[in-house]
Amino acid sequence: MCAISGIINFHKPVLKEELQAISNRMYLRGPDESNVFIDNNIGLAHRRLSVIDLETGQQPMKICDDTIIIVFNGEIYNFRELKAQLLKKGFTFKTQSDTEVVAVAYKAYGIDKCLQLLEGMFAFALYDKQKNLVYIARDRFGEKPLYYARNSDSFIFASELKAFAPNLSKYAIDKKALNYFLALSYIPAPYTIYEGISKLCPGTYITISRDKNIEFTPFYQLSSVFTQQTELSFETAKKELYSRLTESVKKRMVADVPMGAFLSGGIDSSIICSIMSKLSDTPINTFSIGFKEKDYDESYRARIVAKAIGANHTEYILDYKDVLNVLDDIILYYDEPFGDSSAIPSYYVAKLAREKVKVVLTGDCADELFGGYEKYLGQYYVERYRRTPSVLRVLFEKTIEVIPQHSRINVFLRKAKKVIRNTKCTEFDLYYNLMCLGFEDESRKKIASRGGLSGC
Numbered sequence: 001m002c003a004i005s006g007i008i009n010f011h012k013p014v015l016k017e018e019l020q021a022i023s024n025r026m027y028l029r030g031p032d033e034s035n036v037f038i039d040n041n042i043g044l045a046h047r048r049l050s051v052i053d054l055e056t057g058q059q060p061m062k063i064c065d066d067t068i069i070i071v072f073n074g075e076i077y078n079f080r081e082l083k084a085q086l087l088k089k090g091f092t093f094k095t096q097s098d099t100e101v102v103a104v105a106y107k108a109y110g111i112d113k114c115l116q117l118l119e120g121m122f123a124f125a126l127y128d129k130q131k132n133l134v135y136i137a138r139d140r141f142g143e144k145p146l147y148y149a150r151n152s153d154s155f156i157f158a159s160e161l162k163a164f165a166p167n168l169s170k171y172a173i174d175k176k177a178l179n180y181f182l183a184l185s186y187i188p189a190p191y192t193i194y195e196g197i198s199k200l201c202p203g204t205y206i207t208i209s210r211d212k213n214i215e216f217t218p219f220y221q222l223s224s225v226f227t228q229q230t231e232l233s234f235e236t237a238k239k240e241l242y243s244r245l246t247e248s249v250k251k252r253m254v255a256d257v258p259m260g261a262f263l264s265g266g267i268d269s270s271i272i273c274s275i276m277s278k279l280s281d282t283p284i285n286t287f288s289i290g291f292k293e294k295d296y297d298e299s300y301r302a303r304i305v306a307k308a309i310g311a312n313h314t315e316y317i318l319d320y321k322d323v324l325n326v327l328d329d330i331i332l333y334y335d336e337p338f339g340d341s342s343a344i345p346s347y348y349v350a351k352l353a354r355e356k357v358k359v360v361l362t363g364d365c366a367d368e369l370f371g372g373y374e375k376y377l378g379q380y381y382v383e384r385y386r387r388t389p390s391v392l393r394v395l396f397e398k399t400i401e402v403i404p405q406h407s408r409i410n411v412f413l414r415k416a417k418k419v420i421r422n423t424k425c426t427e428f429d430l431y432y433n434l435m436c437l438g439f440e441d442e443s444r445k446k447i448a449s450r451g452g453l454s455g456c
Contacts (some may be wrong), residue, residue: 014043025360074122142202185339265301268363
């Protein structure tokens with residue numbers, strides 16, 4: 001976890017008490033250690049959750065005769081490879097941490113090439129005393145948070161919104177950000193719910209000089225990846241995908257503390273946990289949350305996967321009373337509106353895991369990439385249903401209408417009615433209604449080129 005923060009004043013020295021107060025508001029992100037660095041009008045602070053190099057990885061970290069100072073939050077997965085390259089160039093290291101590798105890579109290559117070389121999740125601030133510049137960077141996909149506020153007198157940054165004031169009510173609500181939240185269920189960068197505080201956009205770094213010059217520079221664009229055309233056979237692509245997934249998980253298993261994984265039974269966490277089990281010499285620790293309401297409970301899937309990979313599995317079954325007890329805490333942790341209901345089980349599974357491990361691997365987006373949601377099978381079910389004899393379809397539809405409501409079959413009835421309804425749609429409306437993102441054939445391209453809806 002960890003937390004970083006800092007103050008760059010343009011007209012006066014930084015007060016240690018002010019910097020420490022900002023850092024202390026983020027205690028939960030870094031309970032193991034806290035330190036600050038001040039050089040007249042530039043102050044950097046760090047709160048540490050120790051994961052790698054427990055003995056010598058303290059921050060703010062100074063290198064090159066104390067001319068480069070860095071505070072870092074995150075993990076660099078290829079830091080060992082980078083360190084080997086830098087050792088060949090003649091650089092030396094005092095610690096075993098990835099933080100020092102980032103600072104030395106900056107010294108060797110400059111900020112632009114350094115950021116291009118980093119593979120990981122991170123937010124960091126680096127002060128170059130010789131150049132009188134501060135660089136603040138956020139990783140390619142924005143996995144690690146970074147907020148900032150600026151005016152004519154100062155620039156302040158931190159890992160959490162609550163760091164900016166004991167009581168954030170002094171900031172007005174940003175109506176545009178609120179509109180984004182109501183539309184998307186979250187607030188995208190650079191907006192926050194408060195006017196005057198912004199998120200640093202993913203894949204971007206800031207350059208700040210003592211004379212108030214502030215420059216934002218993007219160093220990564222996801223769109224550039226999709227312009228790279230690669231011709232691979234299906235079998236070759238499968239092998240390449242498996243190899244990359246395995247290498248990715250392996251790099252993320254580097255830690256000097258106990259490690260585990262969240263396991264929901266979905267495609268994403270199941271892939272990660274199965275790869276972890278193959279890479280680990282001992283059974284891995286997995287954690288999941290279930291629900292007493294069977295309509296929402298998927299814990300049985302997690303148990304199936306855990307048994308198949310031989311994991312040490314721990315689960316907790318949630319009740320609505322549990323939610324009432326921790327709702328205020330969850331709101332406090334998120335700092336601003338967040339509309340995903342998974343925030344509640346995520347809190348509980350993290351709390352459950354913390355009793356046994358300090359680091360966990362989690363999965364996101366595999367269900368979207370590999371068709372893991374049942375809605376992706378909608379088109380398949382509709383086409384199968386259309387081929388069913390009309391007499392059987394009529395009988396089935398009449399039966400569906402008279403079946404009494406019952407919690408155990410409500411989900412099935414709802415899905416069955418969707419299939420029936422979409423069977424009667426036009427081809428285009430079927431495509432639009434099902435949102436089957438996993439299918440890209442010629443017929444769908446033809447359908448998509450028509451445009452318009454027939455009102456189904």
